[in-house]
Amino acid sequence: xxxxxxxxxxxxxxxxxxxxxxxxxxxxxxxxxxxxxxxxxxxxxxxxxxxxxxxxxxxxxxxxxxxxxxxxxxxxxxxxxxxxxxxxxxxxxxxxxxxxxxxxxxxxxxxxxxxxxxxxxxxxxxxxxxxxxxxxxxxxxxxxxxxxxxxxxxxxxxxxxxxxxxxxxxxxxxxxxxxxxxxxxxxxxxxxxxxxxxxxxxxxxxxxxxxxxxxxxxxxxxxxxxxxxxxxxxxxxxxxxxxxxxxxxxxxxxxxxxxxx
Numbered sequence: 001x002x003x004x005x006x007x008x009x010x011x012x013x014x015x016x017x018x019x020x021x022x023x024x025x026x027x028x029x030x031x032x033x034x035x036x037x038x039x040x041x042x043x044x045x046x047x048x049x050x051x052x053x054x055x056x057x058x059x060x061x062x063x064x065x066x067x068x069x070x071x072x073x074x075x076x077x078x079x080x081x082x083x084x085x086x087x088x089x090x091x092x093x094x095x096x097x098x099x100x101x102x103x104x105x106x107x108x109x110x111x112x113x114x115x116x117x118x119x120x121x122x123x124x125x126x127x128x129x130x131x132x133x134x135x136x137x138x139x140x141x142x143x144x145x146x147x148x149x150x151x152x153x154x155x156x157x158x159x160x161x162x163x164x165x166x167x168x169x170x171x172x173x174x175x176x177x178x179x180x181x182x183x184x185x186x187x188x189x190x191x192x193x194x195x196x197x198x199x200x201x202x203x204x205x206x207x208x209x210x211x212x213x214x215x216x217x218x219x220x221x222x223x224x225x226x227x228x229x230x231x232x233x234x235x236x237x238x239x240x241x242x243x244x245x246x247x248x249x250x251x252x253x254x255x256x257x258x259x260x261x
Contacts, residue, residue: 009087010087011086011087011088011089012087012088012089013059013060013061013087013088013089013090013091013092014059014060014061014062014065014085014086014087014088015045015057015058015059015065015085015086015087015088015092016057016058016059016065016068016069016083016084016085017056017057017083017084017086017189017190017217018054018055018056018057018069018072018081018082018083018084018190019053019054019055019056019081019104019105019190019191019192020053020054020072020077020078020080020081020082021052021053021104021114021115021118021195021196022053022054022075022076022077022078022115023051023052023053023077023115024049024050024051024052024053024054024075025051027049027050027051027100028100030049030054030075031049031098031099031100033071034047034049034068034071034072034098035047035096035098037067037068037071038058038064038068038096038098039096041060041061041063041064041065041067041068042060042061042064043058043059043060043064043065043068043096044058044059044060044091044092044093044094044095044096045057045058045059045092045093045096045097046058046093046096046097046098046099047097047098047099048099048100048101048104049098049099049100049101049104050100050101050102050103050104052103052104052114052115053104053114053115054072054075054078054081054104055104055105055192057093057190058093058096059088059091059092059093060091065085069081069083082191082213082214082218084190084214084215084217084218084221086217104192105163105192105193105196106163106164107163107164107166107167107196107197107200108164108167109167109200112196112199112200112203113199113203114195114196114199117199117202117203118195118196118198118199118202118211119184119186119195119198119199119201119202119209119210119211120198120209120210120211121210121211121213122185122210122211122212122213123213124212124213124214124218124219124221124222124223125222125223127185127187127212127219127223127229128223128227128229130183130185130210131152131154131155131185131229132229133183135181135182135183136182136183136184136185137156137177137180137182137183137184137185138152138154138155138156138185138186138187139155139156139158139184139185139186139187139197140152140155140156140157140158140186140187140188141158141163141166141186141187141188141193141194141197142188142189142193143160143161143162143163144157144159144160144161145161146189149232149233149234150230150231150232150233150234151230151231151232152187152229152230152231153229153231155187158170163193166193166197166200167200170197170200170201170204171204174204177206178205178206182208183208183209183210184198184201184206184208184209184210185210185211185212186198186201186209186210186211186212187211187212187215187216187219188212188215188216189215189216189217189234190214190215190216190217190218191211191212191213191214191215191218192215194211194212194215195211197211198210198211216230216234217234220234
């Protein structure tokens with residue numbers, strides 16, 4: 001397949017951020033098979049498998065990443081998995097980790113159903129119209145450090161350090177939000193936290209709940225710079241640190257500075 005192009009720069013390594021909520025009947029068997037594939041293709045990064053789905057960010061040669069994505073898409077229920085591609089000049093992860101977990105993103109609330117109970121997806125092309133509506137409350141479901149690096153103009157920072165703190169924060173706002181009658185729009189880096197957050201919010205009796213499909217990364221990839229409402233850099237949990245418009249690499253100082261503007 002050759003080297004993946006992300007914008008005008010050609011990177012020697014492809015980075016794939018992916019997740020999908022779908023039932024995995026035998027997580028251990030899936031872990032073993034995908035771990036063998038990743039090792040054989042020289043991939044690095046982390047892949048989590050749980051009964052609720054798959055989540056990970058991995059990097060390596062373009063063909064190896066493609067083989068992994070193809071294998072996951074071949075699993076029952078995973079054909080629609082979305083992948084956000086970016087590039088790297090060097091291996092952004094020190095090693096490979098493929099693990100079975102209780103949740104693919106830890107919220108710590110039993111009986112939340114992200115497979116069937118999530119809110120409505122909003123495509124990046126339609127996101128601006130939703131968040132510019134004065135009857136929409138926009139919530140950043142990431143932590144406060146990530147929020148400080150960059151976010152959408154006018155979004156709310158719940159002030160959390162960990163995603164497990166989001167339910168308590170939301171519960172404290174719930175009655176006020178109910179009285180406001182506003183739509184709730186949520187976003188995160190790649191879509192997984194905001195998707196699970198919408199399932200929690202809907203379980204509390206809210207119906208007009210939306211989340212950005214593919215997260216900030218998909219938005220930065222697809223929405224032209226002149227139309228972008230994202231301010232600053234999108235922090236990523238690897239040695240690349242932060243990505244900007246078009247998923248180009250940002251350095252730490254630029255990401256922090258722009259996030260604080």
